[in-house]
Amino acid sequence: MASQHRRPSARHRVLPAALCAGIVALAGCGGGSSFASQADSICKTYNAKFNALPRPTASTLITYLDRGAALLAQGTAKLRALKPPGTKSAAYQSWLTALGQELAVIQRAETTAKSGNTRAAVTLLQQQAPSVSSQARAKAQALGFKECAA
Numbered sequence: 001m002a003s004q005h006r007r008p009s010a011r012h013r014v015l016p017a018a019l020c021a022g023i024v025a026l027a028g029c030g031g032g033s034s035f036a037s038q039a040d041s042i043c044k045t046y047n048a049k050f051n052a053l054p055r056p057t058a059s060t061l062i063t064y065l066d067r068g069a070a071l072l073a074q075g076t077a078k079l080r081a082l083k084p085p086g087t088k089s090a091a092y093q094s095w096l097t098a099l100g101q102e103l104a105v106i107q108r109a110e111t112t113a114k115s116g117n118t119r120a121a122v123t124l125l126q127q128q129a130p131s132v133s134s135q136a137r138a139k140a141q142a143l144g145f146k147e148c149a150a
Contacts, residue, residue, distance in 0.1 A: 035082060035083070035084055035085055035088075036144075036145075038082055039079060039082055039145075042075060042078045042079055042082075043075070043079075045075075046071055046072075046074065046075035046078075049071050050068065050071050053067055053068065053071075058118060061113050061118055061121065061122075062110060062113045062114055065106055065107075065109055065110035065113060065121070066110055068106060069103060069106045069107050069110060072099065072102065072103050072106065073103055076096060076099045076100065076103065079096060079099075080096055088143060091139065091142055091143050092143060094139050095136065095139040095140055095142075095143060098132065098135050098136035098139050099136055101132045101135070101136070102129070102132050102133060102136055105124070105125065105128045105129050105132055106125075106129075108124060108128075109121040109122075109124045109125045112124055
C-alpha cells in the first residue's frame, strides 16, 4: 500500500484537510445565546478529539478515516439533538445536512481505501471534499457561526 503514495506530505495535507472540513465545522460554533453555547461545547469537545488523532500514513489511512468519520457522526448526532431558535431552525437543519454530506464523502473514501485503492480514496477526498466543505462553511456563516465558517 505504501507504494501507492510517492509523496506522503501531500497525503498529510489532503486527509487532515478533508476530515477537518467536517470536524472543524464542529469546532467552536460560537455565539452568545444558550443554543450557540451548547453547540460550542459540543464542537470544542469533538475538535479536541479530532486533533488527538495521529496524522495518517499509508498504513493507517483506513483507521484514520474510520475514526474521523466516527467523530464527525457522533458530533453531528449531538448537534442534531439541540433545538435551534425557531428563526434559525431551517438554516440549522440545512447546515446539519451539509455536515452529513461531508460525512458521506469521508465514508466513501474509507470504503475505497478498504477495497485496496488508497490512491483513489485520496483522489476522492481531493475532488469532493472542497465542494461540500465550502457549502457547509457558507451555511455555517449564514447562521452567524464564526469558527464553523472558517
